[in-house]
Amino acid sequence: MRMVLFAVETALKSLWHEKWINLLTVLSISIGLLIISAFAAITQNLDSVLKRWSRDFGLVVYLKDDLSSEAEDTLKAFFQNDSDIREIRYISKEQAIEDLRLTLGRQKSVLEGFDNNPLPSSFELTLKSELLNAAYVERKASEIKALNGVDDVQYGEKWLSSLSALANIMKVSAAFLGGAVFIAIAFITYSTIKIFFYRRKDEIETLKLLGATASFIRLPFLLEGLIIGVMAGVLSSIGLFSAYELIVSKVSEFLPSINIVMVPLTLKAYFPAPLAGALMSFLGSIVAVGKIKY
Amino acid sequence: MIQFINVSKSYDGDIVLKDVSFTIEKGEFAFLTGPSGVGKTTLLKLIYCAERADTGEIVVGGWDLKKIRQRTIPYLRRSVGVVFQDFRLLMNKSVFDNVALALRIHDMHPQEIKQYVGDVLREVKLKHKENILPEHLSGGEQQRVVIARAMVSKPTVILADEPTGNLDADTSKAIMGLFREINARGATVLIATHNDSLFHGMGRRVFYLKDAHIEKEVVE
Ligand SMILES: Nc1ncnc2c1ncn2[C@@H]1O[C@H](COP(=O)(O)OP(=O)(O)OP(=O)(O)O)[C@@H](O)[C@H]1O
Ligand SMILES: [Mg+2]
Numbered sequence: 312m313r314m315v316l317f318a319v320e321t322a323l324k325s326l327w328h329e330k331w332i333n334l335l336t337v338l339s340i341s342i343g344l345l346i347i348s349a350f351a352a353i354t355q356n357l358d359s360v361l362k363r364w365s366r367d368f369g370l371v372v373y374l375k376d377d378l379s380s381e382a383e384d385t386l387k388a389f390f391q392n393d394s395d396i397r398e399i400r401y402i403s404k405e406q407a408i409e410d411l412r413l414t415l416g417r418q419k420s421v422l423e424g425f426d427n428n429p430l431p432s433s434f435e436l437t438l439k440s441e442l443l444n445a446a447y448v449e450r451k452a453s454e455i456k457a458l459n460g461v462d463d464v465q466y467g468e469k470w471l472s473s474l475s476a477l478a479n480i481m482k483v484s485a486a487f488l489g490g491a492v493f494i495a496i497a498f499i500t501y502s503t504i505k506i507f508f509y510r511r512k513d514e515i516e517t518l519k520l521l522g523a524t525a526s527f528i529r530l531p532f533l534l535e536g537l538i539i540g541v542m543a544g545v546l547s548s549i550g551l552f553s554a555y556e557l558i559v560s561k562v563s564e565f566l567p568s569i570n571i572v573m574v575p576l577t578l579k580a581y582f583p584a585p586l587a588g589a590l591m592s593f594l595g596s597i598v599a600v601g602k603i604k605y
Numbered sequence: 606m607i608q609f610i611n612v613s614k615s616y617d618g619d620i621v622l623k624d625v626s627f628t629i630e631k632g633e634f635a636f637l638t639g640p641s642g643v644g645k646t647t648l649l650k651l652i653y654c655a656e657r658a659d660t661g662e663i664v665v666g667g668w669d670l671k672k673i674r675q676r677t678i679p680y681l682r683r684s685v686g687v688v689f690q691d692f693r694l695l696m697n698k699s700v701f702d703n704v705a706l707a708l709r710i711h712d713m714h715p716q717e718i719k720q721y722v723g724d725v726l727r728e729v730k731l732k733h734k735e736n737i738l739p740e741h742l743s744g745g746e747q748q749r750v751v752i753a754r755a756m757v758s759k760p761t762v763i764l765a766d767e768p769t770g771n772l773d774a775d776t777s778k779a780i781m782g783l784f785r786e787i788n789a790r791g792a793t794v795l796i797a798t799h800n801d802s803l804f805h806g807m808g809r810r811v812f813y814l815k816d817a818h819i820e821k822e823v824v825e
Pocket of ligand 2: 645646647690766
């Protein structure tokens with residue numbers, strides 16, 4: 312235990328003694344971490360946009376014009392029995408034209424040219440959100456289209472597929488980038504600790520001759536690596552937080568809709584990168600110190 | 606306490622020690638002498654495993670150095686206090702911290718460390734300079750710091766390599782007095798020196814190293 316305290320003291324002294332190199336190391340690592348965090352934040356936002364949007368995502372099932380109300384009821388019962396469907400809303404021809412009038416507002420006069428209602432009645436189906444991937448929705452749509460009395464099925468297929476593809480691309484590149492940056496962090500700490508280790512080579516040799524164990528010699532360097540990683544992590548989290556606040560507050564002045572897109576970052580967004588950074592930094596210093604030979 | 610059996614050591618083919626055998630008993634006070642470059646330092650290094658013998662057997666305390674494991678070496682070294690010929694003081698640490706280091710690696714309580722280091726610095730008459738960096742000390746004072754560091758943890762063996770290197774006769778005498786003191790408390794002491802005035806008339810065993818072997822062993 313005292314050995315740990317002494318190691319902490321030695322590590323802190325060394326951190327202070329070599330403050331410029333350490334500052335540089337911390338900054339480099341925190342920039343790396345910030346890049347990862349930013350990527351993760353964007354991915355998280357995109358994900359939430361996708362989720363939010365898909366909550367309202369619906370299939371619109373247009374019915375054939377001459378369908379009897381029994382046939383409509385049959386279809387409705389069919390949809391009710393489908394456990395993938397969360398919500399069913401029936402929109403009659405009359406309701407549809409009323410909706411359209413409301414939407415058109417002052418331009419509603421364009422509808423006056425029609426003698427009878429040209430709009431079909433329809434069902435709006437909402438799918439369970441966990442089922443919302445492009446392939447599934449497409450299959451579901453064609454299944455429904457094949458049903459008796461269904462004229463056409465429409466949904467935002469372009470949106471759905473491109474958004475989820477984008478989210479996937481973001482996730483994969485975040486993983487790649489994250490891996491690369493983490494390895495870079497280990498390398499950065501590795502070289503810094505290696506420099507310190509060489510600078511203190513004589514001292515280490517003396518310690519060994521006096522009877523210091525390998526862990527006694529190693530521990531201060533490992534702690535130093537760990538502290539560097541933690542400081543860089545904290546710094547990057549502060550950076551992420553400020554950048555995020557800035558974007559939300561400043562950008563929303565010009566572009567209010569950003570509030571719809573941006574979700575507040577959860578604590579989950581602030582912890583993993585610093586933790587992983589500290590871990591990688593620690594690993595870097597373990598490799599840098601290597602095996603102490605007697 | 607220290608036993609060499611047919612020990613040989615060479616550096617890159619240059620034979621320094623060849624078939625060296627001797628035994629130093631527990632509590633003995635002995636000398637190792639010979640001209641410069643003969644291998645005195647090398648022989649001492651073999652005892653605390655800073656160098657390894659090519660052939661032969663070395664036993665120190667209970668340890669057979671041929672079979673000693675890497676992780677056991679620190680514990681061997683803690684029981685052997687060494688006064689290095691080149692001092693090996695840490696120049697960025699105070700006199701106190703240099704001496705304390707030998708105890709910190711023992712995981713000793715800071716309060717105890719303070720007490721032990723204070724006592725030993727008083728003994729080598731350097732208590733008043735404990736906060737000074739070694740570079741601001743004279744050669745003789747640095748020498749005494751090294752001796753203090755070697756004895757502070759009360760090791761069972763003390764090896765001193767040219768401990769009076771370039772000190773005047775009076776200071777040398779004082780330092781030899783210190784070693785006699787340590788020896789009187791039970792430590793085995795081996796001093797390597799080419800200064801024969803250190804052991805003349807002491808009535809101790811002196812090993813004469815010459816041409817890679819122990820040429821003679823005399824009580825002087
Ligand atoms: N690490 C080393 N590598 C190669 N040769 C060495 C090494 N250490 C010592 N030697 C050689 O071994 C021989 C013995 O050296 P050593 O230091 O043991 O002599 P010494 O008796 O202590 O001399 P001095 O009285 O000058 O201190 C010398 O010739 C020296 O050059
Ligand atoms: Mg020598």
